[in-house]
Amino acid sequence: MRDRPAGPRLRIAWVEEWMSTLAAEILPGLADRHDVTYVTAGEELPAAPFVRVVRGRRRRHMNLAGFGLSRQVNRLYDDGLIDLAMVWASIGFGLRRVPFINLEGTSVYAEIELFASLVPWYRRVHFLPGLVHYAFPEMACNRRSARVIVPSGALKRDIVRLHRLPEERVAVVPHGAEPEHLACYAQREPGPRPGILFVGRLHFRKGILPVLREFVRRREIDADFYIVGDGPDRAAVQEAAAGDGRVKVQGTIGRETLKSILRATQVFVLPTYYEGFGLALLEAMASGHACVCYDIPGVREVLGDCGVLVPLGNAAALVDAVADLVRDGPRVAALSARAHERAGRFSWDDARSAIERIVRETFVGLESGARSRPRPAPQSQAGESGPEFRRT
Numbered sequence: 001m002r003d004r005p006a007g008p009r010l011r012i013a014w015v016e017e018w019m020s021t022l023a024a025e026i027l028p029g030l031a032d033r034h035d036v037t038y039v040t041a042g043e044e045l046p047a048a049p050f051v052r053v054v055r056g057r058r059r060r061h062m063n064l065a066g067f068g069l070s071r072q073v074n075r076l077y078d079d080g081l082i083d084l085a086m087v088w089a090s091i092g093f094g095l096r097r098v099p100f101i102n103l104e105g106t107s108v109y110a111e112i113e114l115f116a117s118l119v120p121w122y123r124r125v126h127f128l129p130g131l132v133h134y135a136f137p138e139m140a141c142n143r144r145s146a147r148v149i150v151p152s153g154a155l156k157r158d159i160v161r162l163h164r165l166p167e168e169r170v171a172v173v174p175h176g177a178e179p180e181h182l183a184c185y186a187q188r189e190p191g192p193r194p195g196i197l198f199v200g201r202l203h204f205r206k207g208i209l210p211v212l213r214e215f216v217r218r219r220e221i222d223a224d225f226y227i228v229g230d231g232p233d234r235a236a237v238q239e240a241a242a243g244d245g246r247v248k249v250q251g252t253i254g255r256e257t258l259k260s261i262l263r264a265t266q267v268f269v270l271p272t273y274y275e276g277f278g279l280a281l282l283e284a285m286a287s288g289h290a291c292v293c294y295d296i297p298g299v300r301e302v303l304g305d306c307g308v309l310v311p312l313g314n315a316a317a318l319v320d321a322v323a324d325l326v327r328d329g330p331r332v333a334a335l336s337a338r339a340h341e342r343a344g345r346f347s348w349d350d351a352r353s354a355i356e357r358i359v360r361e362t363f364v365g366l367e368s369g370a371r372s373r374p375r376p377a378p379q380s381q382a383g384e385s386g387p388e389f390r391r392t
Contacts, residue, residue, distance in 0.1 A: 016088035018042030070094030090141035102145035106276030108134035151277035154297035176348030184287035195265030202231035207271035210315035286343035290335035
């Protein structure tokens with residue numbers, strides 16, 4: 001029987017556009033100890049005992065989804081059904097009156113700042129739509145939130161700097177390695193030749209296309225290259241890989257297929273330009289890969305000295321490092337063992353405990369500050385249409 005923490009049973013709304021890995025890991029335990037309402041526009045639900053599920057409409061644009069979900073959470077609060085909200089990835093930028101904790105996995109604002117610095121000033125106008133659709137909601141959500149939770153110190157520094165928040169308002173809670181990925185290390189099934197793996201969105205921000213083109217140019221590298229994921233660069237990736245039998249473009253695959261590929265490959269590449277944490281990197285480390293990545297703060301924080309870092313944006317240097325590893329089995333084995341051991345230190349149990357502690361501390365602080373401010377009376381009247389509730 002699990003220990004039940006001291007303190008009141010809180011009424012919490014967890015808000016996200018679609019189910020995140022964080023929700024799948026955190027909510028089963030949180031909903032066992034608190035009354036959690038899950039508010040989403042997605043179809044998937046975490047395996048948690050929610051008191052209700054509130055469905056929002058799927059929207060093409062994040063902004064429209066955010067306004068819709070925020071409106072439903074505002075109503076829950078006004079009707080006295082929740083004490084506070086927990087918002088994933090700034091989707092609650094339209095919340096009013098509702099006290100909330102914002103959980104960020106990355107900073108699109110920081111990404112836009114980075115990419116804008118890499119182009120001439122007259123081309124920076126192309127980043128304006130990204131500022132409107134993503135960066136401004138991120139700014140609004142972080143500045144209005146009672147607390148912010150991020151998975152890395154690197155992301156905390158960006159959030160504090162960009163949104164001018166006091167450092168004590170932003171808490172670092174690293175994500176965890178899943179046991180099934182850690183178990184892959186002892187179940188490795190190497191193929192007839194070395195395997196290289198990339199897992200991520202096929203998008204210019206992830207940097208995979210220049211690396212793939214450089215790999216295809218280097219015909220002497222005797223290894224298979226598995227590319228897992230989908231995105232707007234899918235057609236360009238397939239075009240670059242055409243005619244090269246070493247490259248295996250997998251698209252979107254299921255968990256079991258991914259675990260099979262994790263067991264069969266030895267080298268993982270992450271040529272991303274920006275990461276708030278790098279969950280795919282942690283999964284590769286847990287399953288025992290020698291990892292080759294661009295040297296950026298978020299990656300450096302997760303990987304430590306258990307892999308190979310090359311200068312940001314240098315695809316040729318990254319492929320050189322991969323080629324060296326493919327020819328050096330003992331070094332791959334040593335890096336894999338160190339990465340696996342380091343990944344085991346990242347615990348979802350620790351993350352669950354830390355997040356619940358922050359939730360309770362935040363609630364106590366909000367209650368102390370609101371004693372002289374009465375809660376608004378319920379505004380919904382009989383006969384009004386409310387959000388779609390489904391008890392689970």
